[in-house]
Every structure is written in structure tokens, then in C-alpha cells.
Amino acid sequence: MCARVPGGRHISGRGSSRQVRALHRDERCLFRRSGRAVQIATLLVCLFGDLGDTILTVPAVRALRNRYPESRLVLLAKxxxxxxxxxxxxxxxxxxxxxxxFDRARDLSRPTSLLALAKLSRRVRAERADTIVLFGHLASWFGALKYALLAFATGARRRVGLDNGRGWFLTQAAKDxxxxxxHESEYWLEVVALLDARGPAVLEAPISDEERERAGALLEPLLTESGPLVAVHPSTGWYGPGRKWAPERFARAIDLLESSHPVRCVALGSDGDRLEIDRMLGAMSKPALDLTGRTSVGELAAVLERCDVLIANDGGIGHLAAAVGTPxxxxxxPSNDRAWRPLGSTVVAADLPCRPCFYREFETGLRNGCGTRQCMLLVTPDRVARAAEKLLAGAGSRVV
Structure with missing residues (x-):
């Protein structure tokens, strides 16, 4: 329960700084509870995650756009x-x-980083934003410091985000x-609700007609075959390589799936995923269509849109598939499925008390997992194949 701030209270003498901080927290709570609409001329939205994280913020950004259609919305992102x-x-x-x-504290001692920081500060200040919304957890003291410096550099009088105890610089905060x-998408909707912006957790992905035509052309070699179209992605993003299930296990899962009924398989990924995809393709009994490095993000979304199911590690491609309605x-x-599972997905994970160890409670934790990664070893190809079979049985086959 949020406390009410007494009116006209004067604070002076020893201990006043502690009382000021307490009143500051109370004011933030009152704003959160009231959900009052505010006047916003320029809104700066900050998100520093990769594509998967970005997709999960889209419902919140959409809610802001719908609530403040006349405001200028500026996005700061990769x-x-x-x-x-x-x-x-x-x-x-x-x-x-x-x-x-600016990922590490020692980076700030490098002249190039300091110059980049100064340039960024001038750029965001020039936007003259009156409100800044931060889509990010304050998982470390250095992360909180970076967000604080950015927030103050903008000059925005209204600073909104998640607070886990490190958000002293925020003027309105949702509890982390x-x-x-x-789920991450729910957290971001709670943040924008502080500004009276509300909406459903509906994901989106932009796809043009040209990208759909390109996807159809890429999938043309599979037109002579029958069966559901199964996409597979055995890699993951650069951050947290411990999330990778063995490529050979992906291959075995596809083989088991094909033993029950014919499927058409397409391997998806970027050029950086080539090693894992080649290992998977080399271990598969039946050849798959390899589209590695052949699609833009929009074309990848269009290919996924035509697939009956995607089998993948924890990563951005799962959120992209969910955004286009593909199971x-x-x-x-090691990573936290309750935070980052693709919406509507089937998660296959080991039931171990030590997991997740990557993004657990309020800390980043072990990016690469532990030394043994038992949680990955206990996920068997049979379990993954059976999960895919259930989804295929319920979805039917899409037209490619």
C-alpha cells in the first residue's frame, strides 16, 4: 500500500535527506496508484535489448502511441x-x-567511449524530451548508473521505469x-500504465508484400514435397551462449518427428549461426532447405509466417515467430522461461531447483550457465519431438 504524502510538510535538520527520499518514494507510489493522465510534448523511449527484447516491448510502445497520438515519440535503441x-x-x-x-565500467575510461557518450548526451538533450521511459531492469549498480546518467542527460522532468531498489533517479516507477x-511484456505494460497508457500484450512484426513474395520464392524448392513445414533454429543470440542446445540434438528431434509423419524442414539463421546449422544439417537423416543468411528480418518473419511450427532455443527468433502467429x-x-518464453509457446525445460541461473531474481546471474549445464542435457530430443507433434496435431498444415 502506498502512503499518502502529508501536505505542506517542512523538513530540516539531521536526517532530512532520508525523509526526503522517503517522501520521493511516496510520491511515486501515489502517481502509480492514481494512473492520472499527463501532458507530454516529447516522449523519449529507451530500449537497449536485442530484437527479441524489442518485440516484447512493442505492446507497450503501441499503448503509448495510442494514448498520446499528438506527442512526439522518439526511440533510442540499437x-x-x-x-x-x-x-x-x-x-x-x-x-x-x-x-x-558502454557495457563495462572500464569502457568509460576509453577516450572513444567518452566521446561517444558526450555525443549521445548532446543528441538526447537536443530532443528536449519532457518524459523518458526506460525499458530495462536495473540488474547491477553500473547498469543503474548508466540509466541514471542517460535520464539526467535528457533533461526530462518525468523519468519512468522499473525499480528494484536501484531506481532512485526515477520519478515514477513500477515495482520490479x-x-x-x-513476463517481460507484462512488466513493460505496467511501466507505461504509469502514464495512463494501456493495451493488450499483442506482438507485432512488420512484413511487406515484397517480403512475402521473397519468402514464397525462397520456399519454392519445398513445393514438390508434402507435409507440415517445420522451421528449426539451433543457435541463439551472442549474449548468453549457454542457452544453446546441441545442434545434433536438434537433428535427432527432427528425425524423430519425421519417423511419425513426413515433414518439410527449413533451417533458419544468420551468417553468424553457420557453425551450429552446419552441425545440425550434417547430423540429419534427411536433407533440409538451408536459408541461413539469406533473409532480412522482414523476410525471416514472412518465412516463419508460412511455417507450421518453429523449434528453437531461447532467442529472438522465437518471439518473431510468436509475433506472426506461428507455434x-x-x-x-539456464535462462528464465517465465520471463522470456515466446508468448503462447510450448517450453521444454528440465525441472531442476538450480534453474534458472541466468536472470534469476534481481541479478543477471550466470550468462553461460554452470560448468555441467545439466539443465540442457536433461532436455531430450524425444521430448522436443513430442512437443512439436502436439502442436502440429492441433494446428494442421499451412499452405506454402
Whole structure:
């Protein structure tokens, strides 16, 4: 329960700074409870995650756009994420950021990083934003410091985000109860609700007619075959490689799936996923269509849109599939499925008390998992194949 702030209270003498902080927290709570609408001229939205994280913020950004159609909405994000959201028509302007230039405290001692930081500060200040919304957890003291510096650099008088105890610089805050207590998409909807912006957790992905035509052309070699179209992605993003299930296990799961009924298989990924995909393809009994490195993000979404199911690790491609309505079998190991499962997906994970160890409670935890990664070893190809079979039985086959 949020406390009411007494009116006209004067604070002075020893201990006043502690009382000021207490009143500051109370004021934030009152704002959260009242849900009052505010006047916003320029709104700066900050999200520094990769594509999968960005997809999960789209419902919240959509809610902001719908609630404040006349406000100028500026997005600060990594290039791929900025381009994705811009294609949805939700922003008036974008600022691209090289987040990795400021990932570690020692990076700030490098002249190039300091120059980049100064340039970024001038750029965001020039937007004259009166409100900044931060889509991110304050999982470390350095992360909180970065967000605080950014927030103050904008000059915005209204600073909104999640608070796990490190958000002293926020003026309005939703309570961060820890990774996985709420799904990430729900957390971001709670944040924008502080600004009286509300909406459903509906994911979106922009696809043009040209991208759909390109997807059809790429999948043309499979037109002579019959059976459901199964996409498979045995890699994951650069952050947290411990999330990768063995490529040979993906191959075995596809073989088991094909033993029950014919399927058409397509391997998806970027050029950076080539090693894992080649290992998987080399272990498969039946050849698959290899589209590795042959699609843009929009074309990848269009290919997924035509698939009957995607089998993948925890990663952005699962969220992209969910955004286009394709069922997903998602393999989770060290990472937190309650926080990042693709919406509507079937999660296959080991039931171990030690997992998740990556993004657990309020800390980042073990990016690569533990030394043995038992949680990945206990996920068998048979379990993954059976999960895919159930989804295929319920969905039927799509027309390619």
C-alpha cells in the first residue's frame, strides 16, 4: 500500500535527506496508484535489448502511441531494434546507439567511449524530451548508473521505469519483483500504465508484400514435397551462449518427428549461426532447405509466417515467430522461461531447483550457465519431438 504524502510538510535538520527520499518514494507510489493522465510534448523511449527484447516491448510502445497520438515519440535503441519499431509506424524519430560501447565500467575510461557518450548526451538533450521511459531492469549498480546518467542527460522532468531498489533517479516507477515473476511484456505494460497508457500484450512484426513474395520464392524448392513445414533454429543470440542446445540434438528431434509423419524442414539463421546449422544439417537423416543468411528480418518473419511450427532455443527468433502467429517449441536451459518464453509457446525445460541461473531474481546471474549445464542435457530430443507433434496435431498444415 502506498502512503499518502502529508501536505505542506517542512523538513530540516539531521536526517532530512532520508525523509526526503522517503517522501520521493511516496510520491511515486501515489502517481502509480492514481494512473492520472499527463501532458507530454516529447516522449523519449529507451530500449537497449536485442530484437527479441524489442518485440516484447512493442505492446507497450503501441499503448503509448495510442494514448498520446499528438506527442512526439522518439526511440533510442540499437540499429536493428530501431529499424524494426520504426517500420511499425510507432515513432516520429529514432536515435541509434552502440550499447556495447558502454557495457563495462572500464569502457568509460576509453577516450572513444567518452566521446561517444558526450555525443549521445548532446543528441538526447537536443530532443528536449519532457518524459523518458526506460525499458530495462536495473540488474547491477553500473547498469543503474548508466540509466541514471542517460535520464539526467535528457533533461526530462518525468523519468519512468522499473525499480528494484536501484531506481532512485526515477520519478515514477513500477515495482520490479524480479525476473520471471512477471513476463517481460507484462512488466513493460505496467511501466507505461504509469502514464495512463494501456493495451493488450499483442506482438507485432512488420512484413511487406515484397517480403512475402521473397519468402514464397525462397520456399519454392519445398513445393514438390508434402507435409507440415517445420522451421528449426539451433543457435541463439551472442549474449548468453549457454542457452544453446546441441545442434545434433536438434537433428535427432527432427528425425524423430519425421519417423511419425513426413515433414518439410527449413533451417533458419544468420551468417553468424553457420557453425551450429552446419552441425545440425550434417547430423540429419534427411536433407533440409538451408536459408541461413539469406533473409532480412522482414523476410525471416514472412518465412516463419508460412511455417507450421518453429523449434528453437531461447532467442529472438522465437518471439518473431510468436509475433506472426506461428507455434513455437522453445528449448530453455539456464535462462528464465517465465520471463522470456515466446508468448503462447510450448517450453521444454528440465525441472531442476538450480534453474534458472541466468536472470534469476534481481541479478543477471550466470550468462553461460554452470560448468555441467545439466539443465540442457536433461532436455531430450524425444521430448522436443513430442512437443512439436502436439502442436502440429492441433494446428494442421499451412499452405506454402
Amino acid at each position: 540499429p536493428e531494434s530501431a529499424a524494426f519499431v520504426a517500420r511499425l509506424g510507432l515513432t516520429d524519430s529514432t536515435i541509434e546507439i552502440d550499447k556495447h560501447a 519483483e524480479g525476473f520471471g515473476v512477471r 513455437v517449441v522453445s528449448v530453455f536451459g
